[in-house]
Amino acid sequence: MDLSYLFFLSSGLFLGWSLGANDAANIFGTAVGSKMVRFRTIAMVAAVFVILGAVFGGAGTSETLGALGAVNALAGAFMVALSAALAVYFVLRMGVTVSTSQAIVGAIIGWNLYAGKPTDYETLAEICLTWIICPLISGVVAVILYFIIKKLLKYSSMHLLILDQLTRTGLILTAALGAYALGANNIANVVGVFVPSSPFKPVHIGSVLTLNPQQVLFLLGSLAIGAGILTYSKKVIMRLGNSLMRMTPMLALIVVLAQAIVLLLFSSVSLHNWLIAHSLPALPLVPVSSTQAVIGAIVGLGLAKGGRTIDWGIIGKITVGWVAAPLMALGICFVSLFFLANVFNQTVYLP
Amino acid sequence: MFNAKFSLFSGAHELEQKIDEMHDQVLESSLYFKEAFEIYLQEGRSQNYRRASKKIKNIEAKADDLRREIESRLYIRNLIPDLRADVLMLVENIDKVINEFDEVAHKFYIEQPEIPTDFQAKFRLLVKQVCECSENMVICSRAFFRDFATVRDYSRKVYFLEHESDKTWAALKQDVFDSDMELAHKIQLNTLIEDLADVADKAEDCIDAVLIFTIKRDI
Numbered sequence: 001m002d003l004s005y006l007f008f009l010s011s012g013l014f015l016g017w018s019l020g021a022n023d024a025a026n027i028f029g030t031a032v033g034s035k036m037v038r039f040r041t042i043a044m045v046a047a048v049f050v051i052l053g054a055v056f057g058g059a060g061t062s063e064t065l066g067a068l069g070a071v072n073a074l075a076g077a078f079m080v081a082l083s084a085a086l087a088v089y090f091v092l093r094m095g096v097t098v099s100t101s102q103a104i105v106g107a108i109i110g111w112n113l114y115a116g117k118p119t120d121y122e123t124l125a126e127i128c129l130t131w132i133i134c135p136l137i138s139g140v141v142a143v144i145l146y147f148i149i150k151k152l153l154k155y156s157s158m159h160l161l162i163l164d165q166l167t168r169t170g171l172i173l174t175a176a177l178g179a180y181a182l183g184a185n186n187i188a189n190v191v192g193v194f195v196p197s198s199p200f201k202p203v204h205i206g207s208v209l210t211l212n213p214q215q216v217l218f219l220l221g222s223l224a225i226g227a228g229i230l231t232y233s234k235k236v237i238m239r240l241g242n243s244l245m246r247m248t249p250m251l252a253l254i255v256v257l258a259q260a261i262v263l264l265l266f267s268s269v270s271l272h273n274w275l276i277a278h279s280l281p282a283l284p285l286v287p288v289s290s291t292q293a294v295i296g297a298i299v300g301l302g303l304a305k306g307g308r309t310i311d312w313g314i315i316g317k318i319t320v321g322w323v324a325a326p327l328m329a330l331g332i333c334f335v336s337l338f339f340l341a342n343v344f345n346q347t348v349y350l351p
Numbered sequence: 352m353f354n355a356k357f358s359l360f361s362g363a364h365e366l367e368q369k370i371d372e373m374h375d376q377v378l379e380s381s382l383y384f385k386e387a388f389e390i391y392l393q394e395g396r397s398q399n400y401r402r403a404s405k406k407i408k409n410i411e412a413k414a415d416d417l418r419r420e421i422e423s424r425l426y427i428r429n430l431i432p433d434l435r436a437d438v439l440m441l442v443e444n445i446d447k448v449i450n451e452f453d454e455v456a457h458k459f460y461i462e463q464p465e466i467p468t469d470f471q472a473k474f475r476l477l478v479k480q481v482c483e484c485s486e487n488m489v490i491c492s493r494a495f496f497r498d499f500a501t502v503r504d505y506s507r508k509v510y511f512l513e514h515e516s517d518k519t520w521a522a523l524k525q526d527v528f529d530s531d532m533e534l535a536h537k538i539q540l541n542t543l544i545e546d547l548a549d550v551a552d553k554a555e556d557c558i559d560a561v562l563i564f565t566i567k568r569d570i
Contacts, residue, residue, distance in 0.1 A: 162364075
């Protein structure tokens with residue numbers, strides 16, 4: 001394998017690392033912040049499941065990103081991933097949570113514009129629609145879970161201490177599920193643009209497991225996400241704390257579970273095929289933002305509890321960030337591709 | 352699998368038992384206090400009263416040990432981190448009610464107040480009310496750990512009984528100071544009446560806190 005490939009892939013791996021560092025807070029931030037679970041335990045679980053999700057469940061969403069724009073040159077893919085990472089970085093500096101999924105979509109459209117390739121507007125519309133329906137579905141799922149769990153707790157008369165133990169176990173299990181869903185859904189953001197130029201060959205692990213070239217690429221990307229979780233997410237969790245809304249461990253469990261369910265709905269190929277086979281409306285397989293899903297769930301719970309706890313000013317600021325991130329990524333990508341092609345003489349697209 | 356499940360919940364079960372035992376101590380101290388007070392009215396500072404008052408002292412000592420054990424277990428096992436401070440405060444409030452029973456029983460033993468026959472009925476009523484108040488506090492406080500609806504029901508009962516004991520306390524004080532007893536005797540009885548009423552006040556304080564903790568516990 002050409003070493004230059006690994007150099008170009010580094011921007012994707014960097015994006016993966018920052019995704020792991022930032023999005024881990026969505027999966028187990030409150031569990032660690034409230035001292036219900038030790039960081040080391042839950043971070044290890046999340047890192048393992050993020051890898052499993054990416055390798056075994058990541059194919060569906062990367063196909064959709066590919067349909068939006070098949071970045072066919074390695075240097076172009078490098079710049080698309082780097083632009084998305086930079087956009088995420090700048091918007092985060094403005095103090096607004098941001099979606100890697102949106103940034104990568106903006107960057108791909110930037111590449112399409114630069115390369116003169118047509119953007120599939122049907123796919124784009126489908127993706128943009130998910131940015132609206134993802135937090136909505138997440139909010140609805142969270143509210144349903146909230147009322148079910150509230151009723152169950154009311155009738156179970158479970159002792160506070162036993163409930164505490166069950167909540168801890170639940171937080172670890174939902175973190176595993178959330179991490180699997182994050183890996184499956186968001187791996188396309190991290191290395192999806194490198195799929196068309198992937199030089200990997202199938203890898204056989206023993207006689208039972210064979211990873212195809214795409215899965216090998218996803219494994220590398222997910223290792224970067226895992227590294228982000230293990231090395232930097234604790235700092236992000238400690239910095240953010242409960243800034244969005246003060247949550248009890250049980251509410252945190254509901255939020256993570258809602259987020260995991262929504263991310264799986266948007267990434268499970270089997271579920272997608274099953275719904276279509278039964279003539280039911282299927283959700284598109286699109287990388288959605290775990291941050292948006294979490295915010296949707298929190299707003300849903302806030303409304304279910306009377307709506308007094310929601311700070312609409314912060315929600316407005318977040319929404320502005322959601323619009324700014326893809327636009328910024330588009331702009332950075334377009335300008336950077338120009339420099340990469342004309343100053344560094346790199347092939348950023350194949351005609 | 353069984354072992355893993357067992358160890359996961361065993362710490363919680365042990366602590367649950369300790370908290371239940373702590374509540375049992377309030378009930379026992381209340382029952383022994385009623386018994387001791389009746390003995391005092393009939394026999395004064397007799398051997399029987401001494402034994403009854405000793406029982407309350409032992410309960411108080413056991414409750415102190417339980418409180419310390421619950422506190423250390425909560426911290427060592429890192430249980431209920433979000434509600435730990437609330438549970439500790441609750442256990443301390445329960446302990447204060449037991450301490451108050453012990454203090455009053457001991458005061459009767461040391462001071463040997465003479466309770467005129469005319470006042471005995473009201474004294475009995477006050478003791479009955481404060482004991483019932485503390486017993487209902489136990490039901491309410493236990494429910495905090497399991498059943499929110501019961502917390503609300505029994506908190507109303509505790510508030511009602513505390514209010515009734517306040518009325519008895521005021522009437523009894525008035526009777527004492529309207530009587531022909533010597534001022535020193537009046538002041539002695541007055542202090543004891545206030546100490547008795549304090550049991551119900553402490554139970555009420557405990558329930559005030561439980562109601563706030565219940566709001567915090569709601570998901």
